[in-house]
Amino acid sequence: MRVQGSVSFSNLVAGFVYSAARRQAAIPRSHRHVCPLSQSAANMAEEAKKLAAYAAVDNHVQNNQVVGVGSGSTIVYAVDRLAERVRQEKLNIVCVPTSFQARQLILKHGLTLSDLDRHPELDVAIDGADEVDADLTLIKGGGKNSKALGQQWKKGIPIEVIPMAYVPVSRMIARRFGGEANLRMAVSKAGPVVTDNSNFILDWKFEHAQNWKEVNTSIKMIPGVVETGLFVGMAERAYFGMEDGSVQVQDPPVN
Numbered sequence: 217m218r219v220q221g222s223v224s225f226s227n228l229v230a231g232f233v234y235s236a237a238r239r240q241a242a243i244p245r246s247h248r249h250v251c252p253l254s255q256s257a258a259n260m261a262e263e264a265k266k267l268a269a270y271a272a273v274d275n276h277v278q279n280n281q282v283v284g285v286g287s288g289s290t291i292v293y294a295v296d297r298l299a300e301r302v303r304q305e306k307l308n309i310v311c312v313p314t315s316f317q318a319r320q321l322i323l324k325h326g327l328t329l330s331d332l333d334r335h336p337e338l339d340v341a342i343d344g345a346d347e348v349d350a351d352l353t354l355i356k357g358g359g360k361n362s363k364a365l366g367q368q369w370k371k372g373i374p375i376e377v378i379p380m381a382y383v384p385v386s387r388m389i390a391r392r393f394g395g396e397a398n399l400r401m402a403v404s405k406a407g408p409v410v411t412d413n414s415n416f417i418l419d420w421k422f423e424h425a426q427n428w429k430e431v432n433t434s435i436k437m438i439p440g441v442v443e444t445g446l447f448v449g450m451a452e453r454a455y456f457g458m459e460d461g462s463v464q465v466q467d468p469p470v471n
C-alpha cells in the first residue's frame with residue numbers, strides 16, 4: 217500500500233499499542249510471539265511494546281521502502297528493529313520522521329534520514345497509538361484497545377492549533393460537539409506544551425461516541441486547527457502487545 221502526503225500526526229499504516237486488556241484468543245499463530253512471564257508489570261509492559269513494535273516492522277517493512285517513523289515510547293523499539301534489520305538483512309530503506317524525537321532516533325541508529333521534500337510519498341508508516349476502536353479508528357498522542365473510543369483513554373483527543381486561535385477553537389469544539397477542549401499545560405516548564413511546529417495542543421474530552429469521520433473533517437475545517445489526533449480509516453493494521461507476551465493483530469472490519 218502506498219500512502220500519500222504528510223506524516224505529521226497522521227498517515228498510519230501499521231500501528232501498535234500496548235494493551236493489558238486483551239487475551240490472545242484471536243491471534244493468528246503467525247503473529248504470536250512469546251516472552252517470559254516472570255517479570256515485573258513495568259517490564260512486561262515494555263516487553264509487550266517491544267514485541268508489538270517488532271511485529272509491525274517485521275510484517276510491514278521491506279527492502280527499498282520509504283518508511284514513516286512516528287513518535288512516543290513504543291516507536292523506540294520499532295526503530296531498534298529497523299536498525300537491526302538494516303544491519304542483518306542489508307535492507308535499503310529511507311526513514312522520514314514525524315517529529316524531532318523520531319529524527320533523533322533515526323540519526324542515533326545511523327539510518328538513512330529523509331524528509332517529505334525528498335520523499336513526499338511513503339510506502340509504510342509505523343507509529344504508536346493510545347486507543348483503538350472496533351473500526352480501527354485511533355486516538356494518537358495511553359495504550360489501550362476498546363470497542364469505542366473514550367472507553368479506556370480518558371485524556372481526550374489531541375488537537376493541534378496555532379497559538380492565536382486556541383480560545384475560539386476550544387469554544388467552537390465544545391459548542392458544536394460537546395465536552396470540553398482544554399489547553400495542554402507543560403509539566404517541566406510554566407505555560408502550555410508547545411509542539412515541534414511551535415503550536416499548542418487542545419485535549420478534547422468528548423462526552424459520547426460520535427461519527428468520527430464527520431467530526432474529524434469538521435474539526436479540521438475550523439480555522440486555526442492544524443491537525444487532530446484522530447486517525448479515521450488510516451490504519452491498515454494494529455498490533456497489541458499483550459501482558460502474556462503475545463502480540464494480537466487487529467485489521468479494519470470488512471464492510
Ligand SMILES: O=C(CO)[C@H](O)[C@H](O)COP(=O)(O)O
Nearest residue numbers: 287288289290344345356357
Ligand atoms: O501519538 C503519539 C505521539 O504523538 C504516540 O505514538 C502515542 O501517544 C503512543 O505513545 P506511546 O508509544 O508512548 O504509548
